[in-house]
Amino acid sequence: MNKRILLALPLVAVIALTGCNSSSSDEAEPANTTDETGGGETNPVGDTGTPEPLTVYTDENWDTNYDTFEDLTFFKGGIDMFAVKRTAKLGADDYSTLTGSELSKGLVTHRNLPVDQLSSPHVRTAGFKFQHSAANNYENDILVVTCTPGVMMDATGPGTSAMLIPATLTFSLKSNPSEIHEVSLTLSAEPTAYKHVVTCDSMDVYDGASSADEVVVFIGGKQAYVNNSGAGFPFIIRRSAVTRLVMDFDIDGEIEDNDPAIVPMVGGIGGSTLYSSASDEIRALSAITDTHVVAFHRSGVNNRLIEHDMTDPTAPNDIVRSGTNAFTGLTDDMTVSDMEAHIAFGNIPRVSLVSHDYVGVVTVDYENASPSFVKSTDTNAQNCVDVITSDGQPNARLWCHNSLDEGTLLQFTY
Numbered sequence: 001m002n003k004r005i006l007l008a009l010p011l012v013a014v015i016a017l018t019g020c021n022s023s024s025s026d027e028a029e030p031a032n033t034t035d036e037t038g039g040g041e042t043n044p045v046g047d048t049g050t051p052e053p054l055t056v057y058t059d060e061n062w063d064t065n066y067d068t069f070e071d072l073t074f075f076k077g078g079i080d081m082f083a084v085k086r087t088a089k090l091g092a093d094d095y096s097t098l099t100g101s102e103l104s105k106g107l108v109t110h111r112n113l114p115v116d117q118l119s120s121p122h123v124r125t126a127g128f129k130f131q132h133s134a135a136n137n138y139e140n141d142i143l144v145v146t147c148t149p150g151v152m153m154d155a156t157g158p159g160t161s162a163m164l165i166p167a168t169l170t171f172s173l174k175s176n177p178s179e180i181h182e183v184s185l186t187l188s189a190e191p192t193a194y195k196h197v198v199t200c201d202s203m204d205v206y207d208g209a210s211s212a213d214e215v216v217v218f219i220g221g222k223q224a225y226v227n228n229s230g231a232g233f234p235f236i237i238r239r240s241a242v243t244r245l246v247m248d249f250d251i252d253g254e255i256e257d258n259d260p261a262i263v264p265m266v267g268g269i270g271g272s273t274l275y276s277s278a279s280d281e282i283r284a285l286s287a288i289t290d291t292h293v294v295a296f297h298r299s300g301v302n303n304r305l306i307e308h309d310m311t312d313p314t315a316p317n318d319i320v321r322s323g324t325n326a327f328t329g330l331t332d333d334m335t336v337s338d339m340e341a342h343i344a345f346g347n348i349p350r351v352s353l354v355s356h357d358y359v360g361v362v363t364v365d366y367e368n369a370s371p372s373f374v375k376s377t378d379t380n381a382q383n384c385v386d387v388i389t390s391d392g393q394p395n396a397r398l399w400c401h402n403s404l405d406e407g408t409l410l411q412f413t414y
Contacts, residue, residue, distance in 0.1 A: 054105035057081055062407030069387040069401050075127040075142055076392035082127045097125050097146055111177040115148050123148050124203035142174040147200035152224055155233035162226045162234040166196040194223035197243050206287040208246055216290045217245040220282035241276040242295060242308050274308040275316055286341040294351055296336045303334045305364050319366050326373035327358035338387040342396040344414060354388045359403045380412035
């Protein structure tokens with residue numbers, strides 16, 4: 001499922017919600033798909049011209065050869081799905097955010113994303129409840145949060161400089177994707193030199209506790225700074241970290257000018273680092289509350305699931321540590337690409353993990369006495385790949401990219 005090689009390009013992961021919805025017509029003529037704004041109807045049926053409604057989330061513009069999903073999130077408590085689609089192109093891949101509704105099932109372009117891919121191919125997105133009084137036009141709108149990577153490049157010779165450009169958080173209302181607000185992720189309150197978040201290897205959002213328009217953003221990725229001291233060329237020092245950001249938004253989807261987290265308006269927030277490591281790779285994460293997040297780490301030869309708590313960031317809870325790739329049973333890297341914390345049947349707190357490289361779902365029931373990575377035997381889960389999300393409810397419904405019908409989402413529960 002991972003279309004990472006295109007015309008001898010370096011490894012890249014392509015993001016897309018795909019759609020290969022077939023027509024029920026027996027006619028030999030090629031099917032006509034809807035355009036990007038239509039979503040929710042499949043190909044015409046027979047001579048009637050009546051479109052057949054979609055029954056599963058589908059990107060009808062999916063190209064099996066070039067597209068893949070990079071991220072997927074269901075708007076908790078609502079009916080909207082959001083995704084990041086990556087399309088492999090010669091030179092630089094294309095990225096876009098997609099939106100869809102349980103009513104229409106069509107996944108259509110919300111916004112095309114400019115992405116510099118010199119440091120990381122990962123782009124993440126999520127939808128956040130955005131509710132004001134009925135007196136304004138943005139009642140029950142959704143704030144779409146997207147994280148795009150920055151750039152890290154060491155100096156290449158005498159007289160050259162290292163290049164470090166922070167990652168960017170972009171905010172836009174679902175109702176108005178053309179108006180965007182951007183925040184460069186320089187952490188003004190970070191006490192160490194690692195003041196720049198440069199990659200968005202994973203991200204999740206959660207409702208803040210202080211107000212209806214407060215959003216908490218968790219980002220797993222690289223923090224970095226440029227070392228100009230000593231002999232030799234300037235070089236970049238980096239570490240993996242889980243960063244927690246808290247922001248308030250006004251009626252237009254802009255960060256509040258009086259938000260105490262923004263002093264000054266550089267990087268958008270003060271921010272707090274929940275975890276850092278010079279060697280770990282933080283591949284995926286999922287928020288449990290506005291203060292807790294679980295994350296998948298590749299740490300040396302180990303696959304690890306760790307719980308991070310903002311109230312005690314110096315003491316992460318190592319839930320599972322294993323050298324075995326639960327997707328294959330071999331001693332190997334699980335190459336997790338996405339994960340979702342949810343409540344499974346029987347009121348069981350569970351984490352479900354997927355990969356670009358392996359089909360199926362690996363689960364961890366993380367409040368068990370002895371939690372472990374276990375590959376699911378659920379019939380539907382066995383066909384998952386790339387991305388996964390849930391509705392956030394007890395006995396949660398989950399969606400993943402369907403490896404048997406690319407461009408569509410598979411819904412299941414377990």
